[in-house]
Amino acid sequence: MEVVSTIDQVRERIKQWGNEGKTIGFVPTMGYLHEGHGSLIQKAGENDKVVVSIFVNPMQFGPNEDLANYPRDFEKDKIYCESLGVDLIFHPDPKEMYSERFCTYVDMSILTEELCGKSRPVHFRGVCTVVSKLFHIVQPDRAYFGQKDAQQLAIIKQMVEDLNIDVEVIGCPIIRERDGLAKSSRNTYLNKEERVAALVLSQAVKIGEELVLNGEKDATLIKETMIAKIESEPLAKIDYVKIVDGLTMQPVERIEKTVLAALAVYIGKTRLIDNFIFEI
Incomplete structure (x- = not known):
């Protein structure tokens, strides 16, 4: 496994693999890797070569968010990647990605206006x-993203379509702890009491999913039932609970096509997300 920190080094290796006719699978991450990332890396193994980027992107953090405290353990990440057969890690410094004169951004409307985009207004631009x-930089054939960040997945798929980027974006299922909590690097912020309280997210998701599977079509009723479950936990503070169109991310009143039921909840000071997708 090779570890590089510059764009030129990545491009040199990608060019070599391209000349050899190798396919490239890519998993972009912010590091502090867990089994959720591992499932994406393993799926990327369907390609000849696997590239993982480890970069805590400052542009997607708001002024009062947890950039400085975001968990990092690059040495552990390297060992984990090597155990999964990763061929190349790209681990750039922020100055490598954003020069002093950097002034070009990718903005999107509609899909970024609800859910996390509403409560974190600069996030999806970053x-x-x-x-x-x-x-x-990587020019992969396929790129892999987790469904836990379902809005992000939908946005990236739309961006690739809109900008004619030649990559296949593949969504992969949420990986959960044995008790149901969705795997997240931010779970490490939780103390013992908060860790137990955080289960209310997956419990609310399960309640909502069961209602839909049993034929309930009223999105408001489903949402209110999920909210009631979350509000039964004293340590939980709701950021949002919403049911939206699976493509446009706009709110729906009835379940008549593919929908995303998504929630973001603060457990203490830690903001966690979870969701389910119901496909028709």
Whole structure:
């Protein structure tokens, strides 16, 4: 496994693999890797070569968010990647990705206006900008993203379509702890009491999913039932609970086509997300 920190080094290796006719699978991450990332890396193994980027992207953090405290353990990440057969890690410094004169951004409307985009207004501008840069640097055949960040997945798929980026974006299922909590790097912020309280997210998701599977079509009723479950936990503070169109991310009143039921909840000071997708 090779570890590089510059764009030129990545491009040199990608050019070599291209000349050899190798296919490239790419998993962009912010590091502090867990089994959720591992499932994406394993799926990317369907390609000849696997590239993982590890870059805590400052552009997608708001002024009062957790950039400085975001968990990092690059040495552990390297060992984990090597155990999964990764061929190349791209681990750039922020100055490598954003020069002092940097002034070009990728903005999107509609899909970014609800859910996390509403409560984190600069977030998806940062995500779209860095992912588009990474796609141009790595030039993968396929890129892999987790469904836990379902809005992000929908946005990246739309960005690729809109900007004619030659990459297949593949969504992969949420990986959960044994008790149901969705795997997240931010789970490490939780103390013992908060860790137990955080289960209310997956419990609310399960309640909503069961209602839909049993034929309930009223999105408001489903949402209110999920909210009631979350509000039964004293340590939980709701950012949002919404049911939206699976493509446009706009709110729906009835379940008549593919929908995303998504929630973001603060457990103490830690913001966690979860969701389910119901496909018709």
